[in-house]
Amino acid sequence: MSRPTPDGANAADAVLGRSSAAELGDGPGATLPRRSHRVSFPGGNGFTLAGIVDMPVAPLAGGPIAGTPIVVFSHCFTCNKDLKAIVRIGRGLAARGVTVLRFDMTGLGNSEGDFSRTNFTTNIADLKAAIAFAYKELGPVTGLLGHSFGGAASLAYAGEMGGVPNSIRGVAALAAPSETQHLSGLMLRRNPDIEKVGQGRVEIGGRSWTIRSEMLEDFRRHRLEDWIARISIPMLIVHSPTDETVGFDHALRILQLASSRRSGHAAPPVSLVALDGADHLLAENPQDLSYVAGLLAAFFWRYRD
Incomplete structure (x- = not known):
């Protein structure tokens, strides 16, 4: 599978602030100016969580653009919102017209709390709090995105019966496990x-x-498999066949669970993209991040309303 080549990949580590896609090297298709700002909000476990909003802005007026997809991005186990891949993907999505809230879960990054006292249950509680904050401050959340264990939390939340806002139209998981x-x-x-x-x-x-x-x-x-089997919204799974941390068999299992008919109803649209040659943290090849950002942007724009 051939991939587009990003322009100026290393420049994406620029400091927070308003910058253009061309300056930051967000890759092909990244044409909108964007800006990032820090936020904080009450988490789901009694601690204040830290986050960053990456959002597209109007090229001339410099203000927010109405009607963009709004996505909440959950990080991997022991990671945080400032992991290089999460930063680059968040900024790349914003440059492609998607507003992203990436945040630190309890006890990680700039968030309060003791990481050793957290678990998968607290992760889901923090994700719920992040969605509630984004809904209030940014608008109806239209998509969920998670990397590795954050992908598992996103899938679990998407599979909660009756608990997902109607505005959420799609969930994407990067290198996610099929069980905990x-x-x-x-x-x-x-x-x-x-x-x-x-x-x-x-x-x-x-x-x-x-x-x-x-x-x-x-x-x-936890029975993540049961949650995945209940997901009723479109899904995008991105996973490397050479992932040495979470094997590709997890992606195949998620695909199988999500694609099965349930209670006489057709399964939701589910896509699996094999990200050939990538590592688990998407750190080895800068082209992977631009490629993934493009895939995700297309997915979240398609399923935004």
């Missing part, structure tokens, strides 16, 4: 003391994190 139990097993293999003594230190992404047994118990009790 695997992460519990991975943490225990790295440090068995988590269960033996109730907590332990695990190195992830070059940092040492405290992982508590309660976190892993929560991971084990």
